Amino acid sequence: MRRRILSVVLLLVSLVAIGGLMAASLDPAQEWLKSKHANRETAIAEATVESRGPLAAHCARCHSEQGFLAWLPQLMAGNPGLIVDPNTGKPAEVPYLTQLGLTKDKVQPITCTVCHGEGFALRVKGSTPMLPSGFAAAGVGDGAMCMTCHNTRNGRIQWDSSDPKLYTGPHEAAQADVIMGKNVYFLNDTAELVSPHAAFVGDSCVTCHKTLGKEGHTFEPSETVCASCHGAAMKIEFVQEPTKHLLEQLRVAIEKKVLAARDKIKVVTAWDPKTDKDAPNTPIDATQIKSVDLLTIHGQLSFKFTMADGAEVYSQIGNVKDAPGEAGKPVFATSDPIVRAAHNYMLVVYDGSMGVHNPKFVRDVLLTTIRTMAQ
Secondary structure (H helix, E strand, O other): OOHHHHHHHHHHHHHHHHHHHHHHHOOHHHHHOHHHHHHHHHHHHHOOOHHHHHHHHHHHHHEEEEHHHHHHHHHHHHOOOOOEEOOOOEOOOOHHHHOOOOOOOOOOOHHHHHHHHHHHOOOOOOOOOOOOOOOOOOOOOOOHHOOOOOOOOOOOOOOOOOOOOEEEOOOOOOOOHHHHHHOOOOOOOOOOOOOOHHHHHOOOOOHHHHOOOOOOHHOOOOOOHHHHHHHHOOOOOHHHHHHHHHHHHHHHHHHHHHHHOOHHOEEEEEEEOOOOOEEEEEEEEHHHHEEEEEEEOOOEEEEEEEEEOOEEEEEEEEHHHHHOEEEEOOOOOOHHHHHHHHHHHHHHHOOOOOOOHHHHHHHHHHHHHHHHHHH
16 A cells, blocks of 8 residues: 555656656747747847838838737738828828837837737637738638748739739748748649648648647747658658759759850949948959859849859849949849749748748749749
8 A cells, every 4th residue: 555655656746847847848938039039139120110111011010019919900801011000091101110119129029929819819820811922821720820920921923924023032931822832933823732731730830830849939840840740751851852952953044044144244233241231333244253142132032143253242133234324224124034933942942941841832833943944
């Protein structure tokens, strides 16, 4: 009898100890502090009137607590556009944004209250309203909350357009677009291209990034998260390595097209990544361009030219011109397939998963784009 009582006591002590360890390791607030959502410096840089002026009505929607909470009611009512001033019914200007607390001394990052409302319930779940990226995500469980902000935020694109008439690239955090199979050129994205990771894992983003993650509210998936569903033999590299290979093939295909036109390149508006300043009408000896990489600068599709001497020259694609001053015209018009190919490239890069979120969609997009560039 005594032995049985002792065993029960030891079991209870063990359970209490384990529970204490679990509580210590699963404290949501401590986990959140390790996440990018907790970065107040990002909120200051992206969501304040001092940094963004009236553009804070765009960026603060997803880069700040105050901006998101002001924007959410209008999003749910069917307006995914800029934060609206209820007094005017128009996009908010600096005075109203200041009133919301979108200033360097008051702005808050993505806090618990952004995602969780009364009773700690998620503010958005099941399906999303129309998103800033121009589509709604249906039947995605708790991941609907994530998708309200983790999308390209620049409206719906026409997949078969021959001229998008702009150089705008996808916004970073393009996960919703990729997992739902939307917003690419050359591939018919009006078809049902949604990933099983969105449709058949219960809570889409939340299942892998929180429920099965290392520490739930850091939103980092564990190194073995794929094995949870696909078996121990499944490694994330099985998807990522082929995707990286195809991305490099696409970059080379775009580079080849750019280098074929380099005799036309005379000047660029050179951007300095250290100072974030532009230098218009910067002469460039394009014969010395040795490689071309892709990025976005201030939301615009851009090139990084690496020169023969190792120097790096950054420029938005629309500012790569055939002559200085007003006489200069873009070497690569918005109708040039290079622009649409660059968009597809950046969408995959800005998704961040290297194909994992929607393997077949990403592979089809990259292969279709590579074939198009080979024509």
